[in-house]
Amino acid sequence: xxxxxxxxxxxxxxxxxxxxxxxxxxxxxxxxxxxxxxxxxxxxxxxxxxxxxxxxxxxxxxxxxxxxxxxxxxxxxxxxxxxxxxxxxxxxxxxxxxxxxxxxxxxxxxxxxxxxxxxxxxxxxxxxxxxxxxxxxxxxxxxxxxxxx
Numbered sequence: 001x002x003x004x005x006x007x008x009x010x011x012x013x014x015x016x017x018x019x020x021x022x023x024x025x026x027x028x029x030x031x032x033x034x035x036x037x038x039x040x041x042x043x044x045x046x047x048x049x050x051x052x053x054x055x056x057x058x059x060x061x062x063x064x065x066x067x068x069x070x071x072x073x074x075x076x077x078x079x080x081x082x083x084x085x086x087x088x089x090x091x092x093x094x095x096x097x098x099x100x101x102x103x104x105x106x107x108x109x110x111x112x113x114x115x116x117x118x119x120x121x122x123x124x125x126x127x128x129x130x131x132x133x134x135x136x137x138x139x140x141x142x143x144x145x146x147x148x149x
Contacts, residue, residue, distance in 0.1 A: 003121070003122025003123065003125045003126050004037075004038060004041075004122070004125075005117070005120065005122075005125065006030070006034050007030045007034060008113070008114060008117045009025070009026055009030055010110050010113075010114075011025060012025075013106065017053070017055045018055060019054075019055050019058060019059045019060060019061055020060075021055070022053075022055035022056065022061065023060055023061055023064075027061055027064070028064075031048075032064070032068060032070070035048055035068070035070050036068070044069070044071075045071075046071065047071040047072060047073045048070065048071070048072050048073070049072070049073045049075060049083070049084075050072055050073075050075065051075060051083065052075060082132060082135055082136065082139065084125070084128035084129050084131070084132065087128040087131070088120070088124070088125065088128055091120070091124065091128075092113060092116045092117060092120075095112075095116050096109075096112045096113065096116060099112065135147065
């Protein structure tokens, strides 16, 4: 596992995801190429983490994952406390919140998010990935309940 940043994809306003839209907008143009890039760099042990959204699984998505030998981590439902991306989003929201008085439309928000995303370092990503063990311990102590992390 390394500190690579996956692509940040801004979706069209108001999009409601289905398998087909996920496949078209995210999976083929971004997800699959990123998985292949990571597998080329780190080997076939690479696994991707997705949440339990229904459009991540089933139909053509699963078929192409099987064909492309994409390995994904089994992820428990309702487990945002374990996902590193939740902490990364919080990291992104802080600087954007500080400039919220200058962000008054979608284009400015997209620009601010992209700028902040690009400013994150490999160390930022690894800090959150490496914290999963500690968060799992906290969740065990909370008997599977939510944690403050």
